[in-house]
Amino acid sequence: MNEQQLRGLIAKVKVGLVSRRAFVQRMVALGLTAPLASQMLTHAGVAKAAPTFTYKPTKRGGGGALKVLFWQGATLLNPHFAVGTKDQEGSRIFYEPLAGWDPDGNLVAMLAAEIPSRENGGLAPDGMSVVWKLKPGVLWHDGKPVTADDLIFNWEFAADPATASVTIGSYKDVTVEKIDALSVRVKFKKPTPFWADAFVGTRGMIIPKHLFDAYRGEKSRDAPANLHPVGTGAYKFVEFKPGDIVKGAINPNYHMANRPFFDTIEMKGGGDAVSAARAVLQTGEYDYAWNMQVEDEILKRLEAAGKGYVNIVEGGNIEHIQLNSTDPWTEVDGERSSVTTKHPLLSDPAVRQALSMLVDRAGVEDHIYGRTGTATANFVNNPERVRSTNLKWEFSVDKANQVLDAGGWKRGPDGIRVKDGKKLKLVYQTSINAPRQKTQAIVKQAAQRAGIDMELKSVTASVFFSSDVGNPDTYTKFYCDMQMYTTTMTQPDAELFMNQFVSWEVSTRANKWQGRNITRWKNDEYDKAFRAAEGELDPVKRSALFIKMNDLVVANHVVIPVVARPLVSATLNKLHLHLSGWDNTFWNLRDWYREA
């Protein structure tokens, strides 16, 4: 889909021929993120959709206890040090950002008085700055007011390399200046189309200046408030035991009327995903269980008890197979898979095309993942704004055979294809994880029928995903022909996700294999499109560029997308919640309620 088609589609949304939601879904199908899609609509002046979630309780409190189960408990409660999702979730109970992302990719104001836009003067037309206004009258849990100084402090705190915060990426390239007691201007170094990053969503939670001011930089780890958060959220801190439990009680001064509904919240950690699912779906001991990495068959059986249901929320995670562009079996200057080499077999487009036809995505979905993994042809899978409709996937051993025959690969006496004396033999690695080994087996079977000899290799997850420079089996080294894992799109903007195919991010020994481009694929057209998207302020043009990049990646068979992995959780029937694939589970905790 090019820019013109996109504009045509947006025009249809504007006059009501296409629903907003359908548009977002199409864009996600093109590989965009939902926040990008809604940015396009806002830019085109399409009115905001009416919120799909209604909050019914008419008074604050009285809801009793809310009990949530995380099979990985929160280990720390400072959002700037929150390494994993579990820590972000624990922090999000008490802290809030200026705005969060709803499931359709719209910005929802939390601590902000309003969402900045061209119309309200919040966004500079040149894309160089954005003005955020704080909601007046918001208090920290200890009664002190929230002011612009807190925002500036958060920027200074996170951007300081000595703090070693994990949020530094969102803050180091901006400057924040105070306008008045309740508003700040975030200034960018270059025109920035995706301005909603600092102070927004998972990495935007605001901590109080008055408690952390004395603990900047090196001293940050000693701050007592790291273990005893004082935030602005709907629940106040009560108790925290790392890895075990986080407890909160209702904030009687919460800045939104009638919220929250529950009197206390308890986030219990530990155990395993299956028994967490049981505790919600079968015994009803808990209200909500997070991240159900459980086979769909088991979930369905548990759901049959009728106490609760499984939530499937679309996000940007993709289980995919990467094809190596370089030669993993030749060592150049002590490095295999060196960029100076070319893969002897996979450099033939026919082999790549055949391989993509040999991945039975529907089979993988039906027999392995069920609802927890849907077949996909796109690499960038979500926010609808960017999903590519240009691509279809196909599973056909016959066609793969034809492609290989036409490519000059002849079957040898042992049934394995040969060309120019090279045998079509590939090693396919992944981490140890039951669904992955099953997927490997499905692919291998099809490959055998097409005359490809496939050797399967599985590596312990702790080795495969480690950044250990000394270990040859890590995924970033990619000393293998093909490998499979899930890549996560943690950002509502697709730019960070798409940089894993640009030529300057190639993972090499020189950068200690920290480059994001693991397939080592290089393409000028892609690089150019990426550079253009970086500074493109028109969201429609920018989305069209992302769609083009996605098409390039998939059409060149750099990667073979297998299934999209939505976020799966379990909920009791009467609990009403609003989950988003673009933000934390607790992004809208203030609105959670239980029906009588």
Added chain:
Amino acid sequence: MSQYLLRRLLIVVPSLLGISVVLFTVLALAPGDPFEELAANPSVPPEVAAALRAKFGLDDPIPVRYARWLLAMLQGNWGFSFVSRVDVDVLVLQRVWTTLFVIGSSQILALMIALPVGVYAATRPYSIFDQISSTLAFIGFSLPTFFTGLLLILLFSITLDWLPFVYRADIAATGWRWYWEHVRQSLMPVAVLGLAQGASWTRYVRSAVLDVIRLDYVTTARSKGLAERVVVVKHVVRNALIPVVTLVALQMPAIFGGAIVTEQIFRIPGIGSLLISSILANDTPVIMAVTFVFACLVITFNLIADILYGWLDPRIAYR
């Protein structure tokens, strides 16, 4: 005696040092990186992980890191958790009481089963009671605790819905209700650990009593006309229990190991589950501290067993 004790204590020092060297080296050589989640996250620049590694001294050579760890440990500083960013002793102390409570209750339960059943079975060998108790004991120690744990959960929590299977260290209730809730949630884990342990101890008590009951002095006691109850309690059990006491003491540390699995199944926030989550997160200081505590326990209980043995049986001399 005091000389013996001193000698034993002196031997403890090099053994603990040796254990700590082995543990530290194995952990340092094991794959995995506490900051690998950061490395995999595209929105976190690689410099952050590098800065953290430098901050926690992970880039230094292993001997340097070991020396630093040892010096800190000697000063009573257990280290600093990479993952939770809290001192390790805080983390361990938070959890040690839960473990002690669950393990302690299960040991008491095991003794309460093993002693009467074992003694009674030995006084009536090959009777129906003996046959039944032996069969049950065999079943008890053949089934692994993770299996019995799951079975109990399936039966009492899911099918019958009587007991909760998520253990909570702090229950928001007071007075009798608090005790009641605690008893309810500890029943299953304590039963799982206690029954397995009790089963093997029953067999041991039985054979120890059988050994003693045939001796001449027991016959003498009987022929004196003492009541059977007095013979058994005062003359037989007293002597038969000497090896049992050592066994109980020696098995104490092992039961901590067995609790790791049980703690994970019932989500008991004890040391065992702390160890598992730290291993998964590559949180070396915590793994080091917990395994080291286990090592200390093994050595201490060995020592206690040796001393108890001599105290109970004066014929044994310490030299």
